[in-house]
Amino acid sequence: MKTLYTFLGVVLIGTGTHTFSQDFINGDLEGDKNIPEVSYLPDGWQAISHTDVICRANEAYKATPDLTSSIPLPSSVTIVGTPQSGETFISALDFGPGWHHEGIQQKLTGLIPGTVYRIHFYQAVIKQNNALDTSGSWMVYQDDHMIGVSSVSSSQESFSSEKTKWDKRSMEFTATAESHVIKFLPVDDDNVYNHDKEDGNLRMGIDNIYLEEVIDLELTQDLEMTLFPNPTLDQFFVKTDLEKYDMTIMDLAGRIVYQQQNCSYQMPVELDQRGVFLVRIQTQDQFAVRRIVIQ
Ligand SMILES: [Ca+2]
Numbered sequence: 094m095k096t097l098y099t100f101l102g103v104v105l106i107g108t109g110t111h112t113f114s115q116d117f118i119n120g121d122l123e124g125d126k127n128i129p130e131v132s133y134l135p136d137g138w139q140a141i142s143h144t145d146v147i148c149r150a151n152e153a154y155k156a157t158p159d160l161t162s163s164i165p166l167p168s169s170v171t172i173v174g175t176p177q178s179g180e181t182f183i184s185a186l187d188f189g190p191g192w193h194h195e196g197i198q199q200k201l202t203g204l205i206p207g208t209v210y211r212i213h214f215y216q217a218v219i220k221q222n223n224a225l226d227t228s229g230s231w232m233v234y235q236d237d238h239m240i241g242v243s244s245v246s247s248s249q250e251s252f253s254s255e256k257t258k259w260d261k262r263s264m265e266f267t268a269t270a271e272s273h274v275i276k277f278l279p280v281d282d283d284n285v286y287n288h289d290k291e292d293g294n295l296r297m298g299i300d301n302i303y304l305e306e307v308i309d310l311e312l313t314q315d316l317e318m319t320l321f322p323n324p325t326l327d328q329f330f331v332k333t334d335l336e337k338y339d340m341t342i343m344d345l346a347g348r349i350v351y352q353q354q355n356c357s358y359q360m361p362v363e364l365d366q367r368g369v370f371l372v373r374i375q376t377q378d379q380f381a382v383r384r385i386v387i388q
């Protein structure tokens with residue numbers, strides 16, 4: 094059985110350590126807790142369009158997730174809850190086919206194709222006075238591909254209660270490109286929408302979303318690789334004794350600046366940026382990372 098170890102965006106390289114990570118922007122879904130209106134979103138996040146194939150809403154106004162806090166939203170229905178972290182979170186409805194279906198999305202960039210990432214988040218049943226379903230989940234998508242459905246959370250609190258019981262959920266996906274749109278949509282486990290009954294319409298909360306890179310330690314870091322000259326002005330060479338390998342070069346923020354597949358032996362590389370970069374080469378079962386300085 095494979096042993097998987099994880100590092101929160103931290104990769105050890107060479108003689109020192111350096112941090113590079115991809116993560117959600119504003120994964121804590123933070124905004125001003127005095128939320129001016131319903132359908133308000135925190136920085137970095139977008140609503141999933143009602144035209145998206147995975148959204149069951151049929152009009153734009155039915156696909157509008159809501160920034161939520163411990164201060165009730167200015168709305169005729171009471172929408173309130175205590176965040177898992179920070180001052181605010183998102184809550185969103187699943188009212189059944191053709192009605193409200195409110196999801197959030199964000200485009201993740203700087204992913205390394207072939208790498209496994211684990212998404213962590215907290216979920217809670219929130220409710221409002223015409224959405225009293227006591228149980229539900231979140232569906233998570235990588236573009237149009239469903240990663241998974243979180244296991245169900247439940248709540249017996251009244252719709253006006255500020256008591257919010259958060260459960261942590263995690264699921265993994267494999268990047269197949271440098272960027273993917275990650276989407277979160279609430280889903281009712283009972284698929285019954287008896288208006289204000291306990292199996293009725295659902296409002297789910299989500300907070301504190303973050304990403305972790307899953308590093309497979311069976312992929313051992315013992316490939317031989319030399320970069321020269323280093324430092325360099327623009328061009329340098331990657332020297333290996335490998336007949337076939339893939340190369341990825343990232344800046345220290347984890348953004349991919351160069352990618353080349355099916356490399357062999359010695360490869361020239363030319364970057365038109367200055368700074369410190371991480372050169373990663375990989376075969377089927379091994380990898381190596383070195384640092385290059387372009388002056
Ligand atoms: Ca938060």
Ligand SMILES: [Ca+2]
Pocket residue numbers: 226227228229281282283284292295
């Ligand atoms: Ca339910």
Ligand SMILES: [Ca+2]
Pocket residue numbers: 226281283284285286287291292293294295
């Ligand atoms: Ca229901």
